[in-house]
Amino acid sequence: MADIPQAVTRHVAPHHPKLRHHFVDMEQQNESSQLAMWLFLLTEIMFFGGLFTGYGIYRFQYAAVWAQAARPLSVFLGGINTAVLITSSLTMAMAVHSAQTGKKNLLILFLILTFLFGAVFLGIKAVEYHDKYTEHLLPGYDFHPEGGENIARGAALFYCFYFAMTGMHALHMIIGVCIIVVLLVMASKNRFSAEYHPHIEYFGLYWHFVDIIWIFLFPLLYLMGRHK
Numbered sequence: 001m002a003d004i005p006q007a008v009t010r011h012v013a014p015h016h017p018k019l020r021h022h023f024v025d026m027e028q029q030n031e032s033s034q035l036a037m038w039l040f041l042l043t044e045i046m047f048f049g050g051l052f053t054g055y056g057i058y059r060f061q062y063a064a065v066w067a068q069a070a071r072p073l074s075v076f077l078g079g080i081n082t083a084v085l086i087t088s089s090l091t092m093a094m095a096v097h098s099a100q101t102g103k104k105n106l107l108i109l110f111l112i113l114t115f116l117f118g119a120v121f122l123g124i125k126a127v128e129y130h131d132k133y134t135e136h137l138l139p140g141y142d143f144h145p146e147g148g149e150n151i152a153r154g155a156a157l158f159y160c161f162y163f164a165m166t167g168m169h170a171l172h173m174i175i176g177v178c179i180i181v182v183l184l185v186m187a188s189k190n191r192f193s194a195e196y197h198p199h200i201e202y203f204g205l206y207w208h209f210v211d212i213i214w215i216f217l218f219p220l221l222y223l224m225g226r227h228k
Contacts, residue, residue, distance in 0.1 A: 034202075037202045037205055037206075038205075041205065041206070041209055044209060047168075048165075048168070048213055051161070051164065051165050051168070052216070052220075054161070055161050055165065055220065058157055058158075058161070059220075059224070062154040062157065062158070063225065064225075065151045065154030065155060065158070066154060066155075066157075066158045066224075066225065067224070067225025068146065068151055068155070069145055069146075069151060069154065069155035069158040069159065070158065070221065070222065070224070070225060071146065072132070072135060072137060072145075072146065073128075073162075073221060073222050074128060074131070074222075075222050075223065077124050077127065077128055078128075078218050078221075078222040079218075079222075080124060081121050081124050081125065081214070081218075082214065082215070082218050084117050084120050084121050084124070085117070085121055085210075085211045085214050085215075086211065086215075087117055088113075088114050088117035088118060088121070088207070088211065089207065089208055089211045091110045091113040091114045091117065092110070092114045092203075092204050092207045092208065093204065093208075094106070094110040095107055095110035095111050095114060095200060095204070096197075096200055096201055096204040098110055099192050099194075099197035099200040099201070100194060100197065100201075101194060102193055102194030104187060104190065104192070107187050107192065107200070108184060108187050108188065111180055111183055111184050111187065112184065114180060114207065115177055115180045115181070115184070118173055118176055118177040118180070119177060121173060122170060122173055122174065122177070125166065125170050125173075129163075132159070137159055138159070138163070139156045139159050139160050139163070143155075143156055143159075145159075162221055165217055165221070166217060166221070169210065169213055169214060169217060172210045172213075173210060176203075176206065176207055176210060179203055179206075180203075183199060183200065183203060186199065
């Protein structure tokens with residue numbers, strides 16, 4: 001009677017518990033995740049790029065009118081928000097560093113600080129929006145800019161861009177602070193370590209991107225043409 005051949009067993013190398021089944025190893029998974037994040041940011045750049053392009057075209061066409069229309073904007077509040085966001089970029093960078101070094105408590109601390117700075121930014125922006133509403137600078141039936149009917153058409157276009165651009169930026173900030181809450185919950189449950197923390201790194205890229213967008217919005221909307 002012929003011997004029945006024994007089953008050939010293959011040794012399976014242990015893999016990282018966070019490795020998804022459709023990736024070969026963690027390096028491939030991380031590279032795919034990074035590519036996806038950069039592609040997402042590229043679509044964001046194209047989206048805001050369209051707004052900036054439209055703004056630039058009409059700014060050239062209505063240079064004097066837009067300079068006058070922008071005067072009610074508070075450079076003081078805008079400047080505070082700029083400082084707040086720059087500081088939040090620092091705390092977010094420190095959060096990423098804390099995740100890379102496996103320091104859970106510092107990670108939570110810097111995420112909380114980033115959240116607070118984001119909340120302060122949104123609070124100040126809400127005050128600005130309320131001021132524009134009470135000053136009748138919301139484009140529509142009750143729109144009454146400084147300068148009267150002579151600049152009403154151009155001023156209305158300026159404030160359409162103002163609310164569209166700052167509104168979309170504020171929406172990204174709201175999404176950001178909500179994600180921070182999720183990251184805080186994950187960090188408190190020890191979901192991150194020095195070896196595995198992609199969520200923190202990729203969100204850091206998103207947060208820095210949103211901050212950079214504001215760095216462009218502030219001078220374009222608040223400062224351009226004020227010297228005239």
